[in-house]
Amino acid sequence: MSEPVALFRLAYASRSIIDPARVPVEIPRILESARRSNAAQDITGALLFGADGFVQVLEGPVAAVEQTFERIQCDPRHAGVAVLEAGPVGQRDFDGWSMAFAGRQPDLQVAALGPAPDILGLLQAALRRMAGHPVPARSSATMPPGRHPGRANGPGRVPPSPSAAAGG
Numbered sequence: 001m002s003e004p005v006a007l008f009r010l011a012y013a014s015r016s017i018i019d020p021a022r023v024p025v026e027i028p029r030i031l032e033s034a035r036r037s038n039a040a041q042d043i044t045g046a047l048l049f050g051a052d053g054f055v056q057v058l059e060g061p062v063a064a065v066e067q068t069f070e071r072i073q074c075d076p077r078h079a080g081v082a083v084l085e086a087g088p089v090g091q092r093d094f095d096g097w098s099m100a101f102a103g104r105q106p107d108l109q110v111a112a113l114g115p116a117p118d119i120l121g122l123l124q125a126a127l128r129r130m131a132g133h134p135v136p137a138r139s140s141a142t143m144p145p146g147r148h149p150g151r152a153n154g155p156g157r158v159p160p161s162p163s164a165a166a167g168g
C-alpha cells in the first residue's frame with residue numbers, strides 16, 4: 001500500500017497592480033492558466049480578488065505548491081506578496097477545485113469560468129484559522145451537498161484524484 005502524499009497549504013495576500021481597465025481581461029487569464037496548471041499538478045485552492053488585491057490559498061503536494069508559488073510570486077500583475085499561512089494539513093479545504101474564485105466585480109464575466117458556491121465561507125474559515133480563531137466543526141468549510149455546482153466537472157472543478165478517493 002503506497003503512502004498518501006503529504007498535503008501542504010499556503011495562503012498569501014498581495015496587492016494587485018493590474019490597470020483597472022485591464023482587470024476584465026487579466027483576471028480570467030489568471031484563472032484560466034491557474035486552473036490548467038493546477039489541475040495537472042494536483043493543486044487545489046481559491047483566489048479572492050477585491051479592491052485591495054488578492055488572497056489566495058494553494059493546497060497540494062509540497063513540491064508542487066512551492067514551485068507554483070515561486071512562479072506566482074514573480075508575476076508582474078501583483079506585488080507585496082505576504083505569506084499568511086504555510087504548513088502541512090490533513091485535508092484539503094478546496095477539494096475538487098483547481099482554483100475557485102470569488103470577486104466583487106459583476107462585470108468580470110468570470111461566472112462563465114465557474115465560481116464556487118460557498119467560496120467566501122471557505123475563505124473566511126481559512127482566514128479565521130490563520131488568525132487563530134477556532135472554526136466550528138467545518139460547518140463553513142464544507143460545501144453543502146445541495147449547493148455543489150450543477151456541472152460537477154465544469155471549469156475550476158476537477159474530479160477527485162484516485163489516490164484521494166482511495167486514501168480518504
Ligand SMILES: Cc1cc2nc3c(=O)[nH]c(=O)nc-3n(C[C@H](O)[C@H](O)[C@H](O)COP(=O)(O)O)c2cc1C
Pocket residue numbers: 030033034035037038047054056058068071072073074075077078099
Ligand atoms: C494573483 C495570481 C494568482 C495566480 N495563481 C496561479 C495558480 O494558482 N497557479 C498557476 O499555475 N498560476 C497562477 N498564476 C499565474 C502565474 O503567476 C503565471 O503567470 C503562470 O503560471 C505562467 O504560466 P505559463 O508560463 O504557463 O504561461 C497566478 C497569478 C496571479 C497574479
